[in-house]
Amino acid sequence: MTTALPSDWTLSASAFNWSSEIVRAERTAPDIAIGIVAEGIASVIEVELGQLWRSYPVPTDAEAEALRESLAAVGGRVSIVGASIDDWDLPARRRSDAERLAFLLPQLRAAHRLGASGLRLPIGQAGPALLADLLPHLHELDLVLFEEAQGRQTPSAHTADYDTVAAIDDSRVRLLIDISMLMPALPTTYLERLSSGGIPPELISRLTHDWREAETHDAVMDLLRSGGVPGPVHTLYMDMLVRFGRSDAAELRGILPLVGAFHLKFWDLDDADRRISTPIRALGAELAGRDVRGTFTSEWGGLEWLDDDAAEMTRAHLTLARTALGIGVSSARV
Template sequence: MSIMLGNTLYSMTNEWLAGQYDLGSLIDEVGKRGLGPGIEIIGFQSLRGFPNRVSDEEIKTLRDAIDRNGLVPTSLASNADIALRADQWMDADRSVEYMRPQIELAERLGFPVVRTQIGLTPEVLEKVEPIAAKAGVKLGMEVHAPEGPNTPKVIATREAYDRIGSEYLGFVPDFSSCMRAIPVGMLDKLRRDGLSEAGIESLKRAWEAPGAPFQRYGRFAAECGELGEPELPVGFARLVFTMFGRENLEDWRDVLPQVVHIHGKFYDVDDDLTSPSIDYESIMKVFSELDRTVSMSSEWEGHAYLDADEESAFDMVAKHHAMCSRFLGEGGVARV
């Protein structure tokens, strides 16, 4: 079938934090630039008082902005926040009650999908599924680096889904799981923070090596100690091992039947409409095998290491749309 392109407001984190837009004007800018039709928001980022104390005025602002720009609500990103307390994990019953208002607000706002996180255990998923079913909202577990479709925690979730057997439980693939290179922008930031070229080469070797993410980071950090690298960039480089996954992109086929939304994570798009860090041509081939239309949010996360004056998120999302359209072809992009 096809993919409906769109955008998550998370892409515009720098512009949002800089106070350049309020919620209505940010959505207006997305609409003006043609970065829809899909629109995704991050509950705790976009809505003051989320999820229990969002005012009627803010709800109206959001819905009016979506409507006047002809956009289509695709996903409301929730948080599991199982480590809110430093002394203990959130238990199953508390997790259910933490998720309940987020799901119910998604129904009120007209979002068909709630992005959930890997912190929700199979026990919580079984208890929260009736809430989602009552609201008519699908829960999409985000499969994000360093996880992948076949890592242990995701396998456990897949097994829980098979046992529960509900159409309201699915996945949100995030392409950070299967990257082919560390983004140049991240390497440049580490250089600016003082990491030497020897340190950069050490980082690349560790990232490309087999093993668990923090094992690879540990080897890198130990080598940097021997090289005398400064602590700041070595510490920041932890993100390389948690944000940029090395899973096999072909494994996405294993979860295609349960995909309810997609995070088109990206960091860079060249002038020839390819991404040096993520093999979008191959990924789009896999997702073109979907048997139905699924929405995808362009999710630029270069703001993790770039400031708003270094790169426009709006321009990056436009380039991402152009790249995805190139690889999907005319028939592979849904028109609304």
Template sequence: MEASLPAGWTLAASSFNWTPDIIKAERTPQDIVTDIAASGVADVVEVEPGSLWRSFPAPQDLEVDAFREELKAAGGRVSILGCSLDDYTTTTERRTTGQRLEFLVPQFDAARRVGATGVRLPIGQAGPELLELVQPLLHDLDLVLFEEIQGQQDPRNPRVQPALDHIAALDDPRIRVLVDISMLMPALPVSYLDELARGGVSPVLCNRLESEWKDPATNDAIMAALRSGTVPPRIHTLFMNLLIRFGRSDAADLKEILPLVGGFHLKFWDLDDADQRVSGPIEELGHLLAQEGFTGTLTSEWGGHEWLRDDPSEMTRRHLALAAKSLA
């Protein structure tokens, strides 16, 4: 699958894609994630430890070691481990910087123990003070910390830019950016639009979302619908994707930050690609990365299981095939 990709580009699959199976609990999370490699979907796996290990956020060595050996026996390895940073000890009491570091250290140790090359946090959550403490730990453990941007977190977003500027100023290859291409959506997923229509969103707004998604003014229409109370409560969470998880950027908007980027989430929602709304952004990204000499992981991540009931393995196989073709 990767034979025609440039050297240094690694296709992977995120265990997040199998969230519905993990929730069903018909098999153990370890078996489900190991099977990603054993069944030939992908031999490089990005792991969500919160749904994998019962002992998270302080994964126990025995649990980590057992999974590492099972995955290795299946021909797989871990790329990135998605960390969690709980900033509060209660609803009002925030952890000190030292306590935040203590919360992360067991997760970093687990990442090293499981053979991961990196760990992941949301962009800016760590902050400059904690990053200063984390830097030597990353070097000691031979890990890269990826700070993730996604959805409407455009690089010029005033809430994102300070964190990107700080990463650039650190100039440390152990602290990189991970870009989720939910930022690069020329149109909304067909299945999502269908779900909104079935959920009771007005035909007028649905038509606008379908035809004018890239128009920033569409956000005003989305907010007006929320304020008016016309969005049925049962789909509020699904509707909020429009304000958070779905972006309007173009691949060219990433050019200035590419020297900081070490990985991508090739986020997809469904596989309806009749108008290249899935493959188009990947192709554009591939051209850009080839020009910039990128090396790193490109990970299939399926967000559509929030409203679809398709088989995760089949969806991921098909998406990886589409991604490989689009990137090449």
């Protein structure tokens, strides 16, 4: 029996999971987003503004309102929208904070027209000055800006970025934590892809059995510096340095009051040894009894190397995630 989750916790799905289908363009990105709800996968979804419309980064009010109405018609809504800042202009010149604000404001208005609760940026990208400039607009449009931290961007490794959010001391700027920080082991399909791509067996063995050990990280760096990473898997290999974390959920305790949403990142569905469910359970246990509310979004990162059906993957992951969160909450209450 699955333990009921707190009423303020909302499971949702990211339209990013359908990126491969969006690229194929057999259906429009808005139609794909509507389908996530219409097919009963999730009634609350995250969307990426850059994937939705050719008019990005200045979506029209009509486009945003049409998607909001279409989602509502099938019983759905948007939670958070993925936004971006183009920090550089041509000829090569870093944009001023005023120019960066001007780049973001149409995205804020689109999020508002979509009925979203907030929009998301990578942690640290905006910076203190731009965040301060954004605050009045966030209040006016009833939006939250979520600074997303993932992979190696732990509170101990990026202290200044977390301190910036804390110093603002405003509920309109929150953290979004991606549980790719908390990986107890690497995905089995990822290891298979590296192995078939020519990564030495001895390193594959170490990555399989000792992912969190410092010596394993050293071995990863040694092979990279030696030039021994084969070209076809070089991009995937770099995920170990950026996107895959090695921390425990306990490291999040100090920043949980600043968190407003979570990405339940998954790569494949091989949970035979609980490498997927363990961090979700640990997160549920850390959050039990705390005044934490927001969305817990299924986000599939494995589409980089897998060609599985996004709907099937997301549906199955949401079932797994609901159970794992419930077990974590229950364990904390015992």
